[in-house]
Each structure stands twice: as structure tokens, then as C-alpha cells.
Amino acid sequence: xxxxxxxxxxxxxxxxxxxxxxxxxxxxxxxxxxxxxxxxxxxxxxxxxxxxxxxxxxxxxxxxxxxxxxxxxxxxxxxxxxxxxxxxxxxxxxxxxxxxxxxxxxxxxxxxxxxxxxxxxxxxxxxxxxxxxxxxxxxxxxxxxxxxxxxxxxxxxxxxxxxxxxxxxxxxxxxxxxxxxxxxxxxxxxxxxxxxxxxxxxxxxxxxxxxxxxxxxx
Amino acid sequence: xxxxxxxxxxxxxxxxxxxxxxxxxxxxxxxxxxxxxxxxxxxxxxxxxxxxxxxxxxxxxxxxxxxxxxxxxxxxxxxxxxxxxxxxxxxxxxxxxxxxxxxxxxxxxxxxxxxxxxxxxxxxxxxxxxxxxxxxxxxxxxxxxxxxxxxxxxxxxxxxxxxxxxxxxxxxxxxxxxxxxxxxxxxxxxxxxxxxxxxxxxxxxxxxxxxxxxxxxxxxxxxxxxxxxxxxxxxxxxxxxxxxxxxxxxxxxxxxxxxxxxxxxxxxxxxxxxxxxxxxxxxxxxxxxxxxxxxxxxxxxxxxxxxxxxxxxxxxxxxxxxxxxxxxxxxxxxxxxxxxxxxxxxxxxxxxxxxxxxxxxxxxxxxxxxxxxxxxxxxxxxxxxxxxxxxxxxxxxxxxxxxxxxxxxxxxxxxxxxxxxxxxxxxxxxxxxxxxxxxxxxxxxxxxxxxxxxxxxxxxxxxxxxxxxxxxxxxxxxxxxxxxxxxxxxxxxxxxxxxxxxxxxxxxxxxxxxxxxxxxxxxxxxxxxxxxxxxxxxxxxxxxxxxxxxxxxxxxxxxxxxxxxxxxxxxxxxxxxxxxxxxxxxxxxxxxxxxxxxxxxxxxxxxxxxxxxxxxxxxxxxxxxxxxxxxxxxxxxxxxxxxxxxxxxxxxxxxxxxxxxxxxxxxxxxxxxxxxxxxxxxxxxxxxxxxxxxxxxxxxxxxxxxxxxxxxxxxxxxxxxxxxxxxxxxxxxxxxxxxxxxxxxxx
Ligand code: SF4
Numbered sequence: 001x002x003x004x005x006x007x008x009x010x011x012x013x014x015x016x017x018x019x020x021x022x023x024x025x026x027x028x029x030x031x032x033x034x035x036x037x038x039x040x041x042x043x044x045x046x047x048x049x050x051x052x053x054x055x056x057x058x059x060x061x062x063x064x065x066x067x068x069x070x071x072x073x074x075x076x077x078x079x080x081x082x083x084x085x086x087x088x089x090x091x092x093x094x095x096x097x098x099x100x101x102x103x104x105x106x107x108x109x110x111x112x113x114x115x116x117x118x119x120x121x122x123x124x125x126x127x128x129x130x131x132x133x134x135x136x137x138x139x140x141x142x143x144x145x146x147x148x149x150x151x152x153x154x155x156x157x158x159x160x161x162x163x164x165x166x167x168x169x170x171x172x173x174x175x176x177x178x179x180x181x182x183x184x185x186x187x188x189x190x191x192x193x194x195x196x197x198x199x200x201x202x203x204x205x206x207x208x209x210x211x212x213x214x215x216x217x218x
Numbered sequence: 219x220x221x222x223x224x225x226x227x228x229x230x231x232x233x234x235x236x237x238x239x240x241x242x243x244x245x246x247x248x249x250x251x252x253x254x255x256x257x258x259x260x261x262x263x264x265x266x267x268x269x270x271x272x273x274x275x276x277x278x279x280x281x282x283x284x285x286x287x288x289x290x291x292x293x294x295x296x297x298x299x300x301x302x303x304x305x306x307x308x309x310x311x312x313x314x315x316x317x318x319x320x321x322x323x324x325x326x327x328x329x330x331x332x333x334x335x336x337x338x339x340x341x342x343x344x345x346x347x348x349x350x351x352x353x354x355x356x357x358x359x360x361x362x363x364x365x366x367x368x369x370x371x372x373x374x375x376x377x378x379x380x381x382x383x384x385x386x387x388x389x390x391x392x393x394x395x396x397x398x399x400x401x402x403x404x405x406x407x408x409x410x411x412x413x414x415x416x417x418x419x420x421x422x423x424x425x426x427x428x429x430x431x432x433x434x435x436x437x438x439x440x441x442x443x444x445x446x447x448x449x450x451x452x453x454x455x456x457x458x459x460x461x462x463x464x465x466x467x468x469x470x471x472x473x474x475x476x477x478x479x480x481x482x483x484x485x486x487x488x489x490x491x492x493x494x495x496x497x498x499x500x501x502x503x504x505x506x507x508x509x510x511x512x513x514x515x516x517x518x519x520x521x522x523x524x525x526x527x528x529x530x531x532x533x534x535x536x537x538x539x540x541x542x543x544x545x546x547x548x549x550x551x552x553x554x555x556x557x558x559x560x561x562x563x564x565x566x567x568x569x570x571x572x573x574x575x576x577x578x579x580x581x582x583x584x585x586x587x588x589x590x591x592x593x594x595x596x597x598x599x600x601x602x603x604x605x606x607x608x609x610x611x612x613x614x615x616x617x618x619x620x621x622x623x624x625x626x627x628x629x630x631x632x633x634x635x636x637x638x639x640x641x642x643x644x645x646x647x648x649x650x651x652x653x654x655x656x657x658x659x660x661x662x663x664x665x666x667x668x669x670x671x672x673x674x675x676x677x678x679x680x681x682x683x684x685x686x687x688x689x690x691x692x693x694x695x696x697x698x699x700x701x702x703x704x705x706x707x708x709x710x711x712x713x714x715x716x717x718x719x720x721x722x723x724x725x726x727x728x729x730x731x732x733x734x735x736x737x738x739x740x741x742x743x744x745x746x747x748x749x750x751x752x753x754x755x756x757x758x759x760x761x762x763x764x765x766x767x768x769x770x771x772x773x774x775x776x777x778x779x780x781x782x783x784x785x786x787x788x789x790x791x792x793x794x795x796x797x798x799x800x801x802x803x804x805x806x807x808x809x810x811x812x813x814x815x816x817x818x819x820x821x822x823x824x825x826x827x828x829x830x831x832x833x834x835x836x837x838x839x840x841x842x843x844x845x846x847x848x849x850x851x852x853x854x855x856x857x858x859x860x861x862x863x864x865x866x867x868x869x870x871x872x873x874x875x876x877x878x879x880x881x882x883x884x885x886x887x888x889x890x891x892x893x894x895x896x897x898x899x900x901x902x903x904x905x906x907x908x909x910x911x912x913x914x915x916x917x918x919x920x921x922x923x924x925x926x927x928x929x930x931x932x933x934x935x936x937x938x939x940x941x942x943x944x945x946x947x948x949x950x951x952x953x954x955x956x957x958x959x960x961x962x963x964x965x
Contacts, residue, residue, distance in 0.1 A: 041246065050246055058243070062238075065236075098340055099321065099338055104321060117319075141251070152249040153251045
């Protein structure tokens with residue numbers, strides 16, 4: 001894509017402000033790391049081991065911080081009204097992300113969107129990015145381009161304060177597929193929890209298009 | 219949703235830091251991404267992994283995989299192969315897409331909704347196996363082992379099938395490859411020459427290739443097609459009987475546009491002509507056949523004229539075919555076919571083919587039917603065979619066999635009737651392994667009744683095929699590219715100029731590791747067996763051990779074969795020369811004693827009712843039944859199955875090429891979906907044709923669902939071959955529908 005001078009300037013300006021944001025006392029790179037890590041957790045298969053009262057309390061609290069009061073309440077209602085909310089969420093997770101009727105809605109793998117296949121070349125590029133940054137996949141991990149692992153990786157980068165790496169990963173390997181994935185889930189899910197989680201991740205990784213910053217579409 | 223923050227606003231949120239503090243307390247300790255302990259690795263180059271064995275169809279071409287970082291990039295024929303060589307077909311290539319199909323089953327699933335309208339929930343293997351084990355055990359405890367029925371298919375289903383048949387002890391096993399496909403052929407040849415014929419016709423060295431219904435070219439199996447092409451290039455004449463201008467008919471020297479269902483009459487007339495005119499191989503008949511007199515008397519009514527009338531073909535053409543065969547005998551390849559469960563009169567047709575081969579002396583000769591000599595002996599490691607008596611064998615009533623010449627297992631209809639009626643006993647547990655009975659067995663409504671009658675249904679598969687919607691527990695299996703398994707043996711030539719053949723043994727080896735939580739058949743079966751109280755009888759602990767034990771009798775191991783490039787080669791023997799004791803029963807006394815015609819006999823099938831056309835189906839070159847319908851490459855190649863319609867009929871109906879139509883059959887069953895019309899002079903007026911394996915009803919198959927029409931859904935009239943109990947599936951009649959209106963097919 002051809003960038004005009006002004007957009008290059010804007011981009012430069014944006015980077016500075018972005019850097020500045022990390023440096024403010026209120027939001028540290030460690031906070032960013034925790035947020036990514038928490039979002040990764042939210043996208044794991046629901047299990048009472050972690051998806052318990054404590055988890056939801058922390059989740060509602062976080063939503064409150066962002067002013068998502070109505071959404072939080074909607075989720076709380078769905079959870080509290082259900083006779084087995086874990087099973088509800090497991091069924092929904094399976095339908096959305098594993099195998100579902102009318103069809104699997106949104107497999108959480110980058111290459112499904114970029115290569116129309118699981119384990120396409122996009123998955124390999126993702127894995128190579130991890131490697132370049134000195135990371136590797138654990139033996140029992142899912143595929144490298146699984147949403148959970150990408151968020152875990154972003155968390156690790158944030159922890160290391162590798163902002164440039166984080167931005168590059170977001171723009172080249174994360175956003176291009178996530179922006180296709182997110183609306184599919186948000187529109188088709190039958191549970192407010194997943195609508196909120198994918199929106200949260202979206203917001204947290206979305207560039208400031210309205211500020212004039214244009215995505216690097218490499 | 220009101221919530222619409224951007225990243226920047228997100229990070230500017232004043233109290234974010236406070237909100238993030240408790241986050242770390244509710245996340246689990248492990249992550250899938252971690253700091254690498256070693257120096258970070260760069261991209262690794264491609265490696266070639268040997269030992270692949272294709273199973274996009276049953277032919278099992280030998281493969282190598284180009285693998286990069288554990289990811290399969292491409293499949294190729296194994297250069298060491300003396301069978302398919304470096305060639306594989308379009309389906310073989312597309313195995314990569316099956317491996318990485320988004321819709322593939324990944325984790326054990328439990329249906330918390332209804333059978334047929336599932337609501338899936340991922341569960342752990344432990345929970346899934348506990349459920350399968352306890353539910354199946356409960357069925358056995360309450361109803362006996364016969365209370366379980368099994369519908370297996372494919373290489374991976376053999377081990378569990380043996381478990382349920384031999385160890386648990388149920389007779390109620392129905393394999394589609396037998397009862398809806400080639401079982402009749404095998405049974406008929408066993409009753410004629412004592413063995414199943416395979417597709418062992420020496421086409422590359424023949425003078426005439428004789429096909430009845432086989433549409434080689436649309437039906438592709440690499441080394442088979444190579445030998446067919448080599449034969450044709452060498453000048454072999456091709457005779458094709460088919461109501462349709464198939465790919466083979468298009469290459470043929472004589473196209474016999476036969477009326478569907480009458481093939482046996484055509485074969486009888488050829489044989490009678492050979493006998494009457496002394497054009498058969500007397501030496502062979504004297505030395506290697508029995509019952510010639512009874513046989514020749516029985517078929518003597520089949521004059522050329524009589525057959526011509528019955529088959530709706532010129533008498534002169536039958537004569538021409540008979541003369542051509544006689545002139546080139548014994549070097550003629552009478553192809554036994556493969557999918558032969560057509561009309562419910564198929565055992566006799568297959569017997570006719572075997573007898574015709576004998577009259578021409580075309581066994582064990584160049585260009586004839588030639589099995590390999592002294593093939594490599596492999597072990598038979600599996601669950602130990604046990605005797606279970608015939609008390610609960612549905613095929614035996616008062617010590618008499620219902621279908622005396624059935625292939626192994628129990629005829630499907632006996633199982634279904636028993637399961638639905640509960641008589642003579644209850645069948646309450648169902649295991650479906652790699653088969654898709656919703657699309658392989660006619661009369662889908664009846665199959666649904668079977669599932670609804672069950673206390674428990676489990677399915678094991680790689681894809682969410684139509685039948686999986688009926689499972690209570692659905693288990694994901696590793697595919698043929700991710701596991702050890704099945705051993706392909708055969709013969710070929712290392713160099714084209716070699717005098718003697720070479721034998722090969724190719725065990726399947728994984729090209730990549732299984733992803734997600736897919737498991738192989740030995741693991742799944744053993745775990746269920748443990749839970750059903752059969753731990754002590756488990757024959758092997760792993761699939762690898764099973765293959766190694768099977769190879770041991772050939773004095774090779776998986777490791778040694780791998781070192782040889784994935785295929786073991788050893789000297790073979792010239793296959794020509796009729797064994798002294800080889801006998802062909804032209805008249806079979808056992809068949810006669812069982813109350814069936816001892817000589818090949820033609821039985822007419824029901825005629826097409828006015829206003830209808832006979833529904834014929836066959837293979838698409840890029841698909842393997844319904845198994846490949848969701849494969850995105852193959853789907854892209856042939857996304858639908860246009861219905862072949864005779865051009866004159868089309869003109870009368872006012873249909874044009876490409877028009878969209880649906881179907882209604884003579885029993886009032888409508889197709890769920892529509893397809894387009896292919897207007898052609900290449901099909902008889904009284905028949906329509908479509909490729910099988912389309913129009914999946916399962917929305918989980920995102921590429922295949924609703925594409926084209928599911929021919930099987932229209933096959934609701936069941937014909938049963940009386941000798942074998944196998945299905946005949948081409949006695950169904952359809953009208954086309956346009957804009958909801960049924961169109962009468964003109965006579
Ligand atoms: S013929 Fe094609 S699909 Fe069949 S085994 Fe060979 S490569 Fe595979």
C-alpha cells in the first residue's frame with residue numbers, strides 16, 4: 001500500500017503516543033501483559049477448574065472498569081439463570097469454535113481465515129514469529145495460530161516490553177484474521193459471554209483508525 | 219452493543235491498573251507458548267517423510283509427504299513404489315485438505331441434544347470412554363452381546379470390528395463394502411472359482427477388456443488405470459456395456475447401450491453362443507470346470523434374439539462381442555467389477571462373469587484374470603477368534619441359513635428389522651466406525667428408526683458425516699496420514715523390462731503427528747474393552763505393535779521398512795500357469811441344493827413405471843463416495859452432481875442444459891436439495907444418472923452440505939439379492955421436479 005506523507009507522519013506520531021501510553025504510571029506493560037493473559041484464559045474451553053465465581057467476579061469488575069455495565073449484567077443474568085452455566089458455555093464453545101450446528105461458526109485459528117485451512121502457511125509464519133522472538137510451543141499446546149496462544153504470546157511480549165514486536169505481530173499476524181473472526185462470533189453467538197469476550201479482545205487490539213492511522217497491510 | 223472502546227481508550231482507562239491486579243489470580247499457570255530454552259530455531263526446510271499409504275479411496279497408493287515444521291505441505295507418490303509409482307490421483311493429492319479440514323472432528327463430543335438434532339459439547343477422553351464402556355456394557359449385561367450392532371468401514375474399523383465380533387460376541391456386524399458394494403462379487407466368485415477375484419485382471423497384457431457397468435476413468439485407482447491405459451495403448455479392444463456413455467464407453471470399440479438390469483441376459487447369450495458354436499476353450503473346460511452339461515443346458519434358452527429383445531440391444535452386436543472374445547481368447551480380461559449391488563439379481567450376474575472367463579480359458583493366462591503367485595504372507599494379529607454359536611445369528615433360522623452365500627457379517631436388512639421390531643431379540647447398542655450408513659444404506663428413514671430404537675449410539679470418524687448426527691458420543695479418529703495401519707501388498711515391476719515380477723509390502727506410517735485429541739483405533743478399542751471387562755484379552759497395546767506383529771511373519775519390521783524407503787521389495791514369481799487343482803463350478807451343486815439356480819440364471823427386474831426413469835448412480839473421478847464431499851479442493855473440482863438426462867426426453871420436458879431440478883421418487887420421497895440438468899444423447903431415455911456422494915444433510919460439513927443431490931435419499935425401495943442378502947440399489951424410479959411440479963418422463 002502506498003502511504004502518503006501525512007499518513008507516515010501520523011503513523012510516527014501514533015507510535016510515539018503509543019510508546020508514551022506504556023510509560024504512563026497508570027498503565028504499565030505488566031498490566032497489558034495481564035490483560036492479554038486474562039483474555040487468553042477467557043477463550044479456553046470452559047471448565048469449572050478456572051471458570052468459577054472468582055473468575056466471574058474479576059471479569060465483571062474488569063467490565064465495570066471499561067464502563068460495560070449493561071453487558072456485564074447481561075452475562076451475569078445468563079449465568080445466574082442457568083441450571084448449568086458451565087454446560088451452556090461448553091455447548092456454545094463447541095458450536096462456535098470446534099464443531100457445531102448449523103456449522104462451526106468461527107474456528108479460532110488464523111489460517112482458517114487467511115489460508116482457508118487449518119495449519120496453512122499463515123500458521124507457519126506465526127510460529128516463525130514466535131521463534132524469532134525466542135519463544136516456542138509447548139508439546140501439549142494447540143496449533144500456534146490458535147487465538148489463545150496468540151494472546152499468550154502477546155502477553156509474553158508485553159511482559160518483555162517488546163512494544164515494537166507487539167505492534168508488528170498485531171498488525172501483520174493478528175488483526176488480519178481477527179477482524180474477520182470477531183464479527184462472526186459477535187453476530188452468531190447465542191451467549192453474551194462470548195460476544196463480550198471477543199469484543200473486548202477486539203477493542204484491545206484494534207488500531208486507532210479514527211485517528212488517521214492506517215493499517216500496515218503487509 | 220454499546221461497548222465500543224479502541225485500544226487507546228482502553229489503555230487510557232483511569233483505573234485499569236487497579237483492575238488488572240486480580241487478573242493474574244484467575245488464570246491458569248501454564249501457557250502453550252513459552253520461552254525457548256534453546257537457541258531459537260529458524261525455519262526448517264522441507265523433509266520428505268516416507269511410508270504414507272493413501273486412503274482417499276481403498277486402493278492405497280504409496281505416498282511420501284513433504285513436511286515442513288510438522289506441517290504436511292504436499293503428497294506425492296513414493297518414488298520407490300512399483301504400484302502407483304510417483305503418480306497419485308486428484309483425490310490422493312487432496313488428502314492434505316482432509317488432514318487440515320476445518321470441519322474435521324477434533325475432540326470427543328457428547329450429544330446433549332436429541333439424536334439427529336445434536337447439541338454437541340466437547341468432553342474429555344476419559345469421560346467419553348467411560349460413557350461408551352459403561353453404556354455398551356449395560357447393553358451386553360441386559361440383552362447379551364447380540365444386543366450390539368456394528369457398522370464398520372475402512373482400514374481402521376477392522377480392529378474394533380474384530381473386538382465386537384470375536385471378543386464381545388455379536389454377529390450383528392454389517393460392512394458397507396460387503397452388503398452395499400462388492401460382497402456379492404466376492405461371494406459369487408467364491409461359489410465359482412473358490413476365491414474372491416479382487417480386480418486382478420491383467421489388463422496391461424490383454425487383447426480385449428470387457429466391462430459390464432464399470433466406468434474406469436471416472437472410477438480411478440491409479441495402478442488399475444495405468445494397467446487399463448497400457449492395455450488400450452497396446453491395442454486391446456474395449457467392450458463396454460453401460461446404459462450411459464461413460465468415460466469407458468467413450469473409449470470403447472463396442473458400446474453396448476444395454477437396458478438397465480438385464481446384464482445377465484446379455485452374458486448368458488454370449489456364453490450360449492460360444493457353447494453352441496463351439497467357440498469355447500474345450501481344454502480348459504474339460505480340465506478345470508465342473509457341471510458343464512447342466513450349465514450348457516440351463517443357458518441354452520438364451521439365443522441372441524431372445525437376449526437382444528430383453529436387453530434392448532441388437533442381436534448382431536451381442537454376436538460381434540462374442541466373436542471378438544472368442545477370437546482373442548484366452549487373452550481377454552473379463553472384469554469382475556467392484557461396486558456390484560445393483561438390482562437384487564447380482565449374484566447370478568457375477569457368477570456369469572466368472573463362468574464366461576472359464577469358457578474363454580481366461581484364468582491364469584496373460585491378459586486374463588491373474589492373481590499374484592505365492593504372495594507375501596503376513597500375520598493376522600487381532601482379537602482372538604472365538605466360537606459364539608448360531609443361537610443369536612440372524613442369518614440362521616432353525617439351522618437353515620437365510621442367505622446361504624452372504625459375505626462375512628450379517629446382512630444389513632436382518633439387523634435393521636431386528637433392531638426396529640425387537641424380534642427375535644433386542645438390539646440396543648450401536649457402534650458406527652468409519653461408515654456413513656445414512657448415505658451408504660438405502661432407505662434412510664429405516665436407518666433413523668434403528669438409531670431411535672437404541673439405548674446408546676457411538677460413532678468414530680474423521681469427519682462429521684451425516685450419520686454422526688445420530689451419535690450420543692462422537693469420537694475423533696486420527697486419519698490415514700496421522701497413524702500407522704493397514705499393510706498394502708502387491709506385485710509390480712521395478713523396471714519395465716524385468717522378466718519376473720517383484721512383490722512389495724507397504725505398511726502405513728504416519729506422515730505427521732495427529733493434531734488436537736484425535737486417537738487411533740487400537741487406543742479407542744482397548745480403552746472400551748477395558749471398561750467392558752475384556753482387559754485380559756487385549757492383543758496389542760498400540761497400533762504400532764499391531765503392525766509390527768503383522769509384519770513379523772515376513773521377517774521385516776516397521777523400522778526396517780522405513781529404512782528401505784517405506785516399501786519393502788522382494789522377488790516375486792511369474793503368475794501365469796493354471797494351478798493343477800484350480801476348478802470352476804459352472805454348475806454349483808451347493809447353490810442348487812440351497813434352492814437357488816445352480817447355473818447362472820437371469821431374473822428380470824421390475825420395469826420402469828410409466829412417467830418415471832430409473833435412477834442410476836456411479837462414481838465421480840474426484841470423489842470417493844460421500845467420504846470426500848467436504849474436501850474443499852475436490853468440492854471445487856466438482857461441486858455438484860448434475861443429473862444426466864436424455865436429450866430427446868429433455869426436449870419433450872422443455873428442460874435445457876443447466877436448468878435446476880429436484881426429484882421425487884415412485885414412493886413419494888422428495889430430494890432435500892436440487893441439482894442441474896446435463897442434457898445428453900449419452901443416456902437411455904428410461905434412465906437418469908448422477909454421481910453418488912453429494913448433498914450431505916449435515917451442516918457440519920461446511921463445504922459439502924446441500925451441494926448437489928443425495929442419490930441415496932431417493933433410494934428407498936430395497937431389493938435384496940436372494941443368495942447373498944446384499945442390497946440392490948438401482949430399482950428406484952424418479953421424476954424430475956421443476957419449480958415444485960413433478961414432470962412425467964415421456965416413454
Ligand atoms: S487411487 Fe487416488 S485416492 Fe485411491 S489410493 Fe490412489 S491416490 Fe489415493
